[in-house]
Amino acid sequence: MEPAISGGNGKKREKKREKKHKLKDVKALGHQLLSSRAHINNLPLLLTFVAPSSPPSHVVESVLSLQSFFTPLVPELPSLASASSSLKWESEKDPELIYKTWLRSKFDEFVRSLVGIVVSPDASDTLKEIVLDTLMEFVKLGKCGSFQSTIYHRLIHSIVNSPVVIDPILEDLSLKYFKYIDVSYFTYISLEKIMRTIQPKEFHSKNVEGGDAGRARPSLKQTIHKIHRIILRIPPPGGRDDPSNIEMWSGSELDVNLSKDDGEQLKSDKGDKVLSAASVSKKIKLKFTKAWLSFLRLPLPLDVYKEVLVYLHKDVIPHLSNSSMLCDFLTRSYDIGGVVSVMALSSLYILMTQHGLEYPNFYDKLYALLQPSIFMAKHRAKFFELLDSCLRSPLLPAYLAAAFAKKLSRMSLSVPPSGSLVIIALIHNLLRRHPSINCLVHREDDGAATKGQAKMENDVIPGFDHFRDEEVNPIKTNASRSSLWEVDSLRYHYCPAVSRFVLSLESDLTVRAKTTEVNVKDMSSGSYGTIFGDEMRRRVKQVPLAFYRATPSSLFSESDFPGWSFQLEAGAEEDDDDDDNHGDCRTCANASTGQYAKRQRLESTS
Incomplete structure (x- = not known):
């Protein structure tokens, strides 16, 4: 008390x-x-x-x-x-x-x-903005006109560990101060220091000993969320190679030494005081890389993990001093499976194609990702584009191309119409790029095989498919001995767009001069709504119509269902309104019969 x-x-x-x-x-x-x-x-x-x-x-x-x-x-x-x-x-x-x-x-x-x-929850946003400006002025004038990193580190540390919502504070920092290169530089340093002090195991053990283990995870999760928001607000260092784009908060000229707590100074490698654009860009790239590597080592919550994988390939990898440092993080993410693997595919593909990363089991993991659920995923459009790019290489083995083609063909039986359109496009490109697998399009049983060979090899058993759908290793699927019979069944698909598009596979795709690849991007984000919209916009010249000599009295005829009868139950009472309705129906039937007779007479006279 x-x-x-x-x-x-x-x-x-x-x-x-x-x-x-x-x-x-x-x-x-x-x-x-x-x-x-x-x-x-x-x-x-x-x-x-x-x-x-x-x-x-x-x-x-x-x-x-x-x-x-x-x-x-x-x-x-x-x-x-x-x-x-x-x-x-x-x-x-x-x-x-x-x-x-x-x-x-x-x-x-x-x-x-x-x-x-x-960082107080009781202060207004206007008051916080005034106080923040005062703090940044002291940061600017702290050490004889150089950057006062001690005050700034205390500010960042308090923002990260505060219990309040930090969005208004970050809005002011990003609009006014993060555009200055020295502010960005020391923000990366402060965040790296904070992340180095985060020890999840020790933090959890201390709370368990104190009987307060339930608060360990939410507190750590909240801290990681705030670090993530701050590091996202800082502009990447890529656009600061031009000296005209470099602005200093602690001084207008580039001949100002920026000191930090550890005694290191932001100056050129030669020891002179004049900072060139190249040296400034190199310095901040190193801090950018260290900060992001420290962040990715933290136990990221699932929502932060997914969000990081979404923009990692376009907002982080191009600005790292050494992109190969992300190999371990991306390979672990790719091995998780499911949606996380799909989202990690973009960054991993960039490291493989642009930075020389060797990943021997890449295609095995990519083959394992081909599941019907992928056609309902949020980021399916990007996945299909990357899948098409990964299968573009002419050095791809024939068994691997056949395995992907057959797996996609089998999935076409259980995916929505939009997924079937993507599958047809992918198979079209595979057949055109790899002529060695065109034998899958039309394969018949060998009638010359003996009955003994049939028992041993199952070559002439009607309806037998050698493909192993449950196998996760592409080399063991026996896809090369199968055929794309599932694609042939799509010609009778209930969706007109699918049945029309599958006809493109009937042409000889081995003649590359007469055929072109299908752009998977145009249909990778399709849905029932897009297909319906395309059908509504199509101009139809001929419409099939059904004519009846008399108005049908039931939905199905008795000949469609032998043994069934569609009649009213005995003893059913009909009131006068029903008689009137029946009379109206008879009148309509006679009228329609008369119209049909008139139409028939007109056709005969013509």
């Missing part, structure tokens, strides 16, 4: 102080502090107003006064550690050092209060 009492007393004291000091009093305290050192005692009093619980007007007025006071003094203030060590020896001889050390402690207190307001 004691903390609650003390907290209540603190709130009471704050309310009394707010009543005691009005806004004009806060302004007067600020003017006095800026006018003379004699009013230096106003500094601690103004610091008490820099709190989320204070009125916003009091906070803004105090922040403006304290910012004006500390801005010319910050470059001259010693670090707190060095000042404390000097005080042990020269405290009695140098009162100025004591004064500056005290100012340094108050400045650190001021920075902590500003950071507390930025």
Whole structure:
């Protein structure tokens, strides 16, 4: 109960102080502090107003006064550690050092209060924006005009570990500050430091020992989500090779050294102070790579994992200093199977085709991904395009091309019409690129085989298919001994678009000069809606019609179902309305019969 009492007393004291000091009093305290050192005692009093619980007007007025006071003094203030060590020896001889050390402690207190307001759930977004601008000004002027990474790291660390929604803060950072290369550079450094300190096993074990294991996972998940949002907001370093695109927050020229906490400086490799565009781009690429590798080593939640795989190939891999560092992450993702493997295929394909990655079991895993469920996946369009690209190589073995063609053919029996259209396009391209598998299009039983050979090889048993659909190894599927009979059945498909498109396989695809490849991208994202829309837009010249001499009295005739009768039950009563309806039906039937007779007479006379 004691903390609650003390907290209540603190709130009471704050309310009394707010009543005691009005806004004009806060302004007067600020003017006095800026006018003379004699009013230096106003500094601690103004610091008490820099709190989320204070009125916003009091906070803004105090922040403006304290910012004006500390801005010319910050470059001259010693670090707190060095000042404390000097005080042990020269405290009695140098009162100025004591004064500056005290100012340094108050400045650190001021920075902590500003950071507390930025991540406070009680402060308004407008107040947070003002306080964030003040913090970034101190970051800009911290070390004699160079970047003050200590303050900035404290800000990023507090944002990551805060319990509030950080989207408004990130919006301000991305719009105003992430465009500067030094801010991006030190953001990567801060995120890497934070991620290095995250130890999921130790964190979980500590919570288990303390009996609070249920809070370990949500807290870690929330932290990873915030790191993910921050790292996504930073512009990639790819567009900063041109010196005209490079902007510094801590200085307008490129001859400014950017120091960081570890003593490393953002300068050229030759040791000079002038930063060329190439050296700046190289430096930030290294930090970009380290930050992303540290992030991918974390236990990513499934939603973050999938989102990362979606944009990894276009937003991350082109900007890494060494893209082969992602090999382990992508191969592990590809081995998971299911949707995750499909989403990892894009990045893995780029590493194989552009960066020389060797993955011996790539086609085996790709073959295992061919399941009917893939035709209902969210990212199926990109998967089919990559599948078509992976099967384009002329060096692909014949057994592998046959296995993919036969597997796709078998799936055409159990997928939606849009999936059948994609399958026909993929098989069309396979047959055109690999003439050695055209024997699958039309294969008949060998009648010259003896009965003994039939028992041993099953070559002449009618309806026997050598293909093993359950086999996951393409070389063991016996696809080369089978045929694409499933594609032939698509000629009688209930969807007109499928039955029309399958006719394209009847031409001789081995003559490459007379045929062209089908663009899988045009139909990879099809659905029932797109097929229906295409059918509605088609211009039909001839429409089949059915004529009846008399109006049908039932949906099915008795000849369609022998042994069944479609009659009213005995004893059924009919009222006068039914008689009227029957009369109307008879009238309609006679009218239709008369119209049919007139049409027949007109045709005979013509």
